[in-house]
Amino acid sequence: MATTLFNLSSPSSPSTFLHSSTTLKPFSSFSTKPKLPIHFTKKPISVSATSFHSPPPTCDPPPEVQTFWQWFQDQRVISAKSPVRPGMVPEGLGLIAKKDISRNEVVLEIPNRFWINQDAVAASEIGSVCSGLKPWVAVALFLIREKLSKDSEWRLYLDILPESTDSTVFWSEEELAELQGTQLLSTTLGVKEYVRNEFLKVKEEIILPNKQLFPALITLDDFFWAFGILRSRAFSRLRGQNLVLIPLADLINHSPSITTEDYAWEIKGAGLFSRDLLFSLRSPVSVKAGQQVLIQYDLDKSNAELALDYGFIELKSERNAYTFTLEISESDPFFGDKLDIAETNGLGESAYFDIVLGRPLPPALIPYLRLVALGGTDAFLLESIFRNTIWGHLYLPVSRANEELICRVVRDACKSALSGYHTTIEEDEKLMEEGNLDPRQKIAVGVRAGEKKVLQQIDEIFKGRESELDLLEYYQERRLKDLGLVGEQGELIFWETS
Numbered sequence: 233m234a235t236t237l238f239n240l241s242s243p244s245s246p247s248t249f250l251h252s253s254t255t256l257k258p259f260s261s262f263s264t265k266p267k268l269p270i271h272f273t274k275k276p277i278s279v280s281a282t283s284f285h286s287p288p289p290t291c292d293p294p295p296e297v298q299t300f301w302q303w304f305q306d307q308r309v310i311s312a313k314s315p316v317r318p319g320m321v322p323e324g325l326g327l328i329a330k331k332d333i334s335r336n337e338v339v340l341e342i343p344n345r346f347w348i349n350q351d352a353v354a355a356s357e358i359g360s361v362c363s364g365l366k367p368w369v370a371v372a373l374f375l376i377r378e379k380l381s382k383d384s385e386w387r388l389y390l391d392i393l394p395e396s397t398d399s400t401v402f403w404s405e406e407e408l409a410e411l412q413g414t415q416l417l418s419t420t421l422g423v424k425e426y427v428r429n430e431f432l433k434v435k436e437e438i439i440l441p442n443k444q445l446f447p448a449l450i451t452l453d454d455f456f457w458a459f460g461i462l463r464s465r466a467f468s469r470l471r472g473q474n475l476v477l478i479p480l481a482d483l484i485n486h487s488p489s490i491t492t493e494d495y496a497w498e499i500k501g502a503g504l505f506s507r508d509l510l511f512s513l514r515s516p517v518s519v520k521a522g523q524q525v526l527i528q529y530d531l532d533k534s535n536a537e538l539a540l541d542y543g544f545i546e547l548k549s550e551r552n553a554y555t556f557t558l559e560i561s562e563s564d565p566f567f568g569d570k571l572d573i574a575e576t577n578g579l580g581e582s583a584y585f586d587i588v589l590g591r592p593l594p595p596a597l598i599p600y601l602r603l604v605a606l607g608g609t610d611a612f613l614l615e616s617i618f619r620n621t622i623w624g625h626l627y628l629p630v631s632r633a634n635e636e637l638i639c640r641v642v643r644d645a646c647k648s649a650l651s652g653y654h655t656t657i658e659e660d661e662k663l664m665e666e667g668n669l670d671p672r673q674k675i676a677v678g679v680r681a682g683e684k685k686v687l688q689q690i691d692e693i694f695k696g697r698e699s700e701l702d703l704l705e706y707y708q709e710r711r712l713k714d715l716g717l718v719g720e721q722g723e724l725i726f727w728e729t730s
Contacts, residue, residue, distance in 0.1 A: 291320040300388045323485045326524045333519040342478050344509040349476040358445050367475045372458035380448035389479045398543025398671050410676035413652035416536040431455040464542050481513045487526035488546045496527045545678045552589040552682030569614040577623045589686050599626035601638045629704045639698045646691040657684050
């Protein structure tokens with residue numbers, strides 16, 4: 233087996249089995265089998281802080297927001313007794329409590345006739361040509377067309393949407409340069425390439441052949457705008473809804489201090505004899521009058537994912553993560569056997585492992601590493617007689633050579649990845665302490681410092697394992713003990729024959 237089994241900085245190398253992932257994790261995808269798997273978020277975010285000044289919550293929102301709110305009142309979606317109102321907050325726009333609100337109290341209910349989803353696209357003039365498109369592409373085209381139409385029935389909503397967010401997909405080349413060496417940079421560039429390819433495809437197949445339906449010129453910038461809106465504001469994985477924008481509800485902002493996602497929203501029937509549905513938004517915590525109503529967007533997202541989706545990060549250690557992508561090489565002489573074992577145990581030819589700062593390694597990471605590195609005199613474990621038990625064996629050290637190999641290549645990979653950053657952790661922390669960073673610089677410095685801390689943590693873990701190689705008990709020793717041929721102290725046991 234080759235000594236260089238993986239290299240975090242060179243994921244394309246055919247001799248590698250571990251590399252830096254072009255995704256942050258295996259996202260649920262836009263399509264059935266995309267080359268770049270990504271996902272839509274299930275939480276909304278309000279207009280970013282760069283879109284408006286950030287006065288106290290008591291300040292009135294811009295006129296267009298007040299007009300939009302009044303229109304919903306005219307439609308009897310909300311009343312003068314509504315417990316919330318829109319207001320200006322540090323994040324931009326948000327929902328302010330007009331009275332004391334109790335935990336799990338409903339703050340907004342939006343009927344499905346005001347949702348923007350595949351049903352809205354299907355009912356529109358472009359519904360027939362969008363029927364075969366990926367859901368997000370269809371909704372994106374709908375948003376763009378409505379935005380470019382002066383007489384759109386969605387005009388009041390579209391007028392309050394931001395032109396961009398601080399998501400890394402909107403960063404300039406100079407800003408992206410601050411992400412040098414990070415997985416977030418490779419992910420961002422991959423997402424941008426994916427969006428551009430989707431635009432070129434839909435332009436050729438839908439927009440140009442149907443110019444009568446798209447009278448205004450649709451550009452790549454328009455497509456990125458729609459992608460950013462959906463990425464940051466769309467709800468998904470709701471009952472019967474794969475992807476939906478819910479006006480008003482998407483004004484609610486995120487709070488890192490809220491540690492539950494339960495009961496923040498639900499879809500329910502509008503009434504006993506009604507087929508209409510309501511999106512019901514609740515406050516997960518008690519809120520005093522005049523304070524902002526907030527929710528938790530997603531407890532499981534890393535800072536890199538928060539930056540990509542919403543354009544912010546949190547200063548919490550558990551938000552710092554690094555994704556290892558392990559692969560069974562097709563050139564491995566035992567490829568078929570290893571793949572069969574991996575698939576039998578819920579993994580595959582590639583496996584993604586999110587390693588979080590301050591937390592133990594994912595349970596299946598080391599067994600998968602041992603499997604991929606398995607070879608030489610240890611290859612007997614791949615024989616069919618062991619097929620039902622090998623995964624259990626891989627949770628324990630197989631041999632000194634196997635264990636030494638995975639320690640060495642993991643540590644080499646960590647050092648290689650760390651060399652790709654243009655700053656040290658100490659330099660990043662000093663920049664954060666000085667406090668002269670704009671929002672996007674804060675994101676870049678926070679993400680790259682977090683990734684480096686995780687890589688250092690991984691290196692320390694495997695450094696510790698290396699120091700214990702002579703103390704570990706390996707498969708052959710365990711097997712001999714099971715057969716009663718070795719004592720507890722490792723001594724050989726002989727029986728005299730009569």
